[in-house]
Amino acid sequence: MSVFDDPGHFGKLWASTYDNPSLPDPSQAVQFLAEVAGAGPVLELAIGTGRVALPLAARGIAVEGIEGAPEMVAVLRGKPGGDTIPVTVGDMADVPVEGPYSLVFLVFNTLFNLDKADRQADCFHNIARVLRPGGAFVVEAFVPDPAAFDRDEQVQMRSVTEDSASIRLHQYDRAAQRFVRQTITFDAGGVHLAPFAMRYLWPEQIDELAAAAGLHLEARYADWTRSPYTTDSRNHISVYRTRE
Numbered sequence: 001m002s003v004f005d006d007p008g009h010f011g012k013l014w015a016s017t018y019d020n021p022s023l024p025d026p027s028q029a030v031q032f033l034a035e036v037a038g039a040g041p042v043l044e045l046a047i048g049t050g051r052v053a054l055p056l057a058a059r060g061i062a063v064e065g066i067e068g069a070p071e072m073v074a075v076l077r078g079k080p081g082g083d084t085i086p087v088t089v090g091d092m093a094d095v096p097v098e099g100p101y102s103l104v105f106l107v108f109n110t111l112f113n114l115d116k117a118d119r120q121a122d123c124f125h126n127i128a129r130v131l132r133p134g135g136a137f138v139v140e141a142f143v144p145d146p147a148a149f150d151r152d153e154q155v156q157m158r159s160v161t162e163d164s165a166s167i168r169l170h171q172y173d174r175a176a177q178r179f180v181r182q183t184i185t186f187d188a189g190g191v192h193l194a195p196f197a198m199r200y201l202w203p204e205q206i207d208e209l210a211a212a213a214g215l216h217l218e219a220r221y222a223d224w225t226r227s228p229y230t231t232d233s234r235n236h237i238s239v240y241r242t243r244e
């Protein structure tokens with residue numbers, strides 16, 4: 001089995017360092033999601049350490065989560081309010097809960113952490129299963145930029161100190177719409193690999209997955225403040241709905 005088939009893979013590598021000052025401020029996302037949530041309850045897929053879920057729950061909205069990595073949930077549990085959010089440890093492609101929810105959301109490009117087409121399709125079908133009639137699914141993702149795939153590979157320097165050096169390598173497979181990334185750190189302890197993969201989708205392909213699951217696109221924005229989505233947008237917030 002590939003490490004990428006393990007829904008807990010990300011957390012094993014990054015749970016201890018995930019919360020850091022470079023993470024996006026969730027305030028605008030929380031405002032947007034609170035407006036879409038209606039009466040609740042809401043479900044965050046891949047809730048992580050609660051960056052978005054905790055401030056959303058602090059507004060009095062009933063929030064639940066699914067998370068692949070127990071290590072990420074342990075960090076969430078250690079935060080104020082973190083023991084009040086029900087979290088099911090499992091694969092977000094399976095959405096292993098019953099619902100129904102007024103809102104399901106999946107932010108920070110994490111849809112693409114499902115690196116196989118069939119599992120992305122499963123995820124949409126299972127989201128539709130747990131949404132109540134007229135419920136919403138909100139996804140935040142980047143718009144792929146093939147111009148950045150220099151000859152289908154990228155090498156980036158991450159950090160250099162007197163004790164260590166870290167580089168990040170990407171290898172793209174355009175036909176599969178997938179990349180594998182290695183973050184490689186060299187230090188006195190040796191060479192450390194942190195593998196990661198994504199299957200990226202263009203917004204129109206996400207619309208097709210949603211439509212196949214019975215969800216229609218209600219709105220698409222360039223950011224959480226509802227800036228218009230244009231051909232130059234590098235990210236999108238898309239809102240899908242089930243039928244009433």
Ligand SMILES: C[S@@+](CC[C@H](N)C(=O)[O-])C[C@H]1O[C@@H](n2cnc3c(N)ncnc32)[C@H](O)[C@@H]1O
Pocket residue numbers: 006007008009010011045046047048049050051052066067068069072090091092093107108110113114
């Ligand atoms: C980039 S973090 C996002 C966490 C949180 N949603 C946020 O916005 O800060 C990605 C999260 O997805 C989780 N994850 C990755 N693949 C998953 C899967 N197949 N099922 C459930 N969780 C998964 C990881 O463990 C990690 O917590």
